[in-house]
Amino acid sequence: xxxxxxxxxxxxxxxxxxxxxxxxxxxxxxxxxxxxxxxxxxxxxxxxxxxxxxxxxxxxxxxxxxxxxxxxxxxxxxxxxxxxxxxxxxxxxxxxxxxxxxxxxxxxxxxxxxxxxxxxxxxxxxxxxxxxxxxxxxxxxxxxxxxxxxxxxxxxxxxxxxxxxxxxxxxxxxxxxxxxxxxxxxxxxxxxxxxxxxxxxxxxxxxxxxxxxxxxxxxxxxxxxxxxxxxxxxxxxxxxxxxxxxxxxxxxxxxxxxxxxxxxxxxxxxxxxxx
Amino acid sequence: xxxxxxxxxxxxxxxxxxxxxxxxxxxxxxxxxxxxxxxxxxxxxxxxxxxxxxxxxxxxxxxxxxxxxxxxxxxxxxxxxxxxxxxxxxxxxxxxxxxxxxxxxxxxxxxxxxxxxxxxxxxxxxxxxxxxxxxxxxxxxxxxxxxxxxxxxxxxxxxxxxxxxxxxxxxxxxxxxxxxxxxxxxxxxxxxxxxxxxxxxxxxxxxxxxxxxxxxxxxxxxxxxxxxxxxxxxxxxxxxxxxxxxxxxxxxxxxxxxxxxxxxxxxxxxxxxxxxxxxxxxxxxxxxxxxxxxxxxxxxxxxxxxxxxxxxxxxxxxxxxxxxxxxxxxxxxxxxxxxxxxxxxxxxxxxxxxxxxxxxxxxxxxxxxxxxxxxxxxxxxxxxxxxxxxxxxxxxxxxxxxxxxxxxxxxxxxxxxxxxxxxxxxxxxxxxxxxxxxxxxxxxxxxxxxxxxxxxxxxxx
Numbered sequence: 226x227x228x229x230x231x232x233x234x235x236x237x238x239x240x241x242x243x244x245x246x247x248x249x250x251x252x253x254x255x256x257x258x259x260x261x262x263x264x265x266x267x268x269x270x271x272x273x274x275x276x277x278x279x280x281x282x283x284x285x286x287x288x289x290x291x292x293x294x295x296x297x298x299x300x301x302x303x304x305x306x307x308x309x310x311x312x313x314x315x316x317x318x319x320x321x322x323x324x325x326x327x328x329x330x331x332x333x334x335x336x337x338x339x340x341x342x343x344x345x346x347x348x349x350x351x352x353x354x355x356x357x358x359x360x361x362x363x364x365x366x367x368x369x370x371x372x373x374x375x376x377x378x379x380x381x382x383x384x385x386x387x388x389x390x391x392x393x394x395x396x397x398x399x400x401x402x403x404x405x406x407x408x409x410x411x412x413x414x415x416x417x418x419x420x421x422x423x424x425x426x427x428x429x430x431x432x433x434x435x436x437x438x439x440x441x442x443x444x445x446x447x448x449x450x451x452x453x454x455x456x457x458x459x460x461x462x463x464x465x466x467x468x469x470x471x472x473x474x475x476x477x478x479x480x481x482x483x484x485x486x487x488x489x490x491x492x493x494x495x496x497x498x499x500x
Numbered sequence: 501x502x503x504x505x506x507x508x509x510x511x512x513x514x515x516x517x518x519x520x521x522x523x524x525x526x527x528x529x530x531x532x533x534x535x536x537x538x539x540x541x542x543x544x545x546x547x548x549x550x551x552x553x554x555x556x557x558x559x560x561x562x563x564x565x566x567x568x569x570x571x572x573x574x575x576x577x578x579x580x581x582x583x584x585x586x587x588x589x590x591x592x593x594x595x596x597x598x599x600x601x602x603x604x605x606x607x608x609x610x611x612x613x614x615x616x617x618x619x620x621x622x623x624x625x626x627x628x629x630x631x632x633x634x635x636x637x638x639x640x641x642x643x644x645x646x647x648x649x650x651x652x653x654x655x656x657x658x659x660x661x662x663x664x665x666x667x668x669x670x671x672x673x674x675x676x677x678x679x680x681x682x683x684x685x686x687x688x689x690x691x692x693x694x695x696x697x698x699x700x701x702x703x704x705x706x707x708x709x710x711x712x713x714x715x716x717x718x719x720x721x722x723x724x725x726x727x728x729x730x731x732x733x734x735x736x737x738x739x740x741x742x743x744x745x746x747x748x749x750x751x752x753x754x755x756x757x758x759x760x761x762x763x764x765x766x767x768x769x770x771x772x773x774x775x776x777x778x779x780x781x782x783x784x785x786x787x788x789x790x791x792x793x794x795x796x797x798x799x800x801x802x803x804x805x806x807x808x809x810x811x812x813x814x815x816x817x818x819x820x821x822x823x824x825x826x827x828x829x830x831x832x833x834x835x836x837x838x839x840x841x842x843x844x845x846x847x848x849x850x851x852x853x854x855x856x857x858x859x860x861x862x863x864x865x866x867x868x869x870x871x872x873x874x875x876x877x878x879x880x881x882x883x884x885x886x887x888x889x890x891x892x893x894x895x896x897x898x899x900x901x902x903x904x905x906x907x908x909x910x911x912x913x914x915x916x917x918x919x920x921x922x923x924x925x926x927x928x929x930x931x932x933x934x935x936x937x938x939x940x941x942x943x944x945x946x947x948x949x950x951x952x953x954x955x956x957x958x959x960x961x
Contacts, residue, residue, distance in 0.1 A: 442591035
C-alpha cells in the first residue's frame with residue numbers, strides 16, 4: 226500500500242503536467258469566442274456563455290474540415306499499408322538473413338530517417354511535379370513512406386531478432402517453407418512490433434506538415450495538419466475555438482489506440498532493446 | 501441444391517475475366533464521358549478569348565482583413581474569370597509560409613502562375629517575367645505608378661520590374677488611448693515612448709515592439725532606424741548601416757525593452773503583436789489597421805480606445821516603411837502568362853473595390869487608381885469610434901511612408917538582408933545584452949556587406 230502510494234506520488238504530478246495541454250484544449254474547444262480575450266474570465270474554466278458548440282458548428286459547416294479528415298485517413302491507411310508491405314519483409318530479412326551486413330544495413334537505413342524533411346521537400350517537390358501529382362493527396366502517399374519505411378524497418382529488425390531462431394527451425398523441420406514459417410510462426414508473435422509500426426506510421430501522417438504544405442495548395446485537398454494551420458487563422462487572429470476542436474477530434478482516436486494497445490506498443494518499441 | 505452452372509444462380513456474378521472486362525469498359529466510358537462533359541458543360545463560351553486560354557492559378561496570403569479574401573475569392577476572381585472566360589483558382593496560405601512555398605516552386609519550376617508576398621523579393625528576378633508591360637498598361641489607364649511601389653519593384657540596374665505591386669499598407673502606431681491617458685502621455689515622439697514605457701509596464705500594460713525574426717519586427721525596426729537617421733543602404737546602394745546613429749538607436753531600443761517591455765517580443769510571429777494587443781495587455785504596437793479592425797469586428801471591450809497615429813518622431817524625423825508591400829509576380833514557368841498579366845492589370849485599374857473590401861487596409865500602388873482625395877472621402881464614412889480615426893492613414897501614406905531600401909531601391913541584396921531578418925537580430929542581440937551596440941552594428945555590417953558583394957558580382961545591383 227505504502228509502495229503504491231509512493232508510485233502515485235511520483236506519477237501523479239507527471240500525469241497532471243502531461244494532461245494539462247489536453248485539458249486546456251478541451252476547455253477552449255467549447256468556450257465562447259468572446260471569452261478568449263476577456264482577462265476577467267478564468268482561461269482554465271468556462272465563462273457564463275460557455276460551454277458552447279459554436280466552434281464545432283463553425284468547423285463542420287464553414288470549413289472543409291471533414292474533407293481534411295477524410296484525406297488524412299486515406300493517406301494514413303495507404304501509407305500504413307505500404308509501410309507494412311515494405312518494412313516487414315525488409316526488417317525480417319535484415320534480422321535473419323544478412324548477418325553482420327544486415328546490422329550495418331539496418332543502421333544505414335535508420336540513418337536515412339534522420340535526414341530532416343526541411344532538406345528534402347524542395348527536391349521532392351520536383352519529383353512530385355515530374356509525376357504530375359502536385360495538389361493531390363497521392364503525392365503524400367508517394368513521399369511519406371520515405372520516412373516511415375526506414376524507421377519501421379529498423380524497429381522491426383530489432384523486434385524480429387528477439388524471436389528465437391529455434392522456433393523457425395522447428396517449423397522448418399516440420400516441413401514448413403520459409404514463407405509459411407513467416408506467416409504461421411513469425412508474424413503472429415510479431416503483432417506488438419507490427420502494431421507499433423501501424424500506430425507510429427499513422428501518427429506521423431497525421432502530424433506531418435512540411436510535405437503536406439508544400440505539395441498541396443487547394444483547401445479541399447489539404448490534410449488536417451495543414452488545413453487547420455492555413456485555413457483556421459482568419460486574418461491576424463487564430464480561431465482558437467475551432468482550432469482546438471480540430472485538434473481534439475483526431476487526437477481522441479489516437480489516444481484510444483495508444484491506450485488500448487499500450488502494453489503491446491511498449492513491447493514493440495523495446496522488443497529489440499535487450500537482444 | 502443449385503448448381504453453379506445454373507443460369508439463374510449465375511446471374512449477377514462474374515468471373516475475374518468478365519469483371520476486368522466490364523471494369524475496363526466502365527473506366528473508358530467514364531473517361532470519355534468525363535472529358536467530353538467538360539467541353540459540353542462550358543460549351544462555346546469556354547476560352548472565347550483564345551489568347552487567354554487555359555486556367556489561371558494564383559497563391560496569396562490569408563489576408564489580415566478576411567473580408568478582402570471573401571471579395572477576392574467570391575467576387576473579383578470569379579467575375580474576372582467569367583468576363584475573360586478563364587477559370588481562376590485562388591489559393592491562400594498563412595503569410596509565414598509564403599517564402600518556403602516560393603522557394604519550392606522556383607526549385608521545381610512549377611506551381612502557380614501568379615505568386616504574392618508581403619514584401620519585395622528581388623532575389624527571384626531571374627525567375628520572373630519583366631512586369632513592365634503590366635505597369636505600362638496600368639499607367640496608361642490610371643496614371644503614373646506611385647514612388648513607393650516603383651522603388652520597391654524596379655531594378656534600375658537591369659531596367660526590369662521584378663514584381664508588380666498592387667498595394668501597400670501604411671504602418672501606424674496603434675495604441676490604447678485609455679491606458680496612455682491614465683499616465684498622462686501619448687506616443688508622439690520616441691522620447692515619449694521611452695519615458696512612458698516603464699510607467700506602462702508598471703501598470704501592467706507594456707508596449708510591444710517586436711524584435712523577432714518576422715515581418716512586423718523587421719518593418720518596425722527598420723522604420724525606427726530611419727527615425728534615428730540610420731539607413732541600411734544609401735541611394736547608390738552602398739551599405740551604410742555602420743554609423744553612430746545606428747548605435748544610438750540600438751541603445752535607445754534596448755532601454756525601451758529593458759524598462760518597458762517583456763521578453764515575449766523575441767518570440768513573436770506576425771500575429772504576435774496583434775494577439776498581445778487583443779489580450780488587453782499591450783498598450784502600443786506597430787501594425788496596420790487590421791489591429792483595430794479585428795477588435796471592432798469581434799467587439800472587444802477596448803475597441804473604441806484604440807487610436808492610430810503616425811510613427812513617433814525621432815531625432816531624424818518621422819519616417820517609416822509600409823507595413824506590407826503587396827507584390828505579385830508572374831513566374832517565367834507560368835502556364836498562362838497572358839492571363840496573369842491581364843488579371844493583375846485589371847485588378848489595379850479597378851482598385852477602388854479592393855481598397856473598400858480591405859476596409860482601408862490596401863492602399864493602391866498607383867495613386868490614380870483611387871486617389872488620396874477619394875480615399876479621404878471614403879474613410880470619412882467610417883462609423884467606428886473614435887470617429888475619423890482612419891483619416892490619419894492618408895497623411896501617413898503621403899508624408900511618412902517610404903519603400904524598403906530607402907533612400908535606394910529594394911534591390912536583391914536588400915531583399916536577402918531583409919528576408920534573413922538581420923535587423924531584428926541586431927536589435928535583439930543588444931536588448932538581450934548578448935552584444936554591445938557597437939559590436940552588433942559591426943557584426944551586421946560585415947554580414948550585410950557580404951550579401952551586397954555577392955549580388956553586385958551577380959550584376960543585380
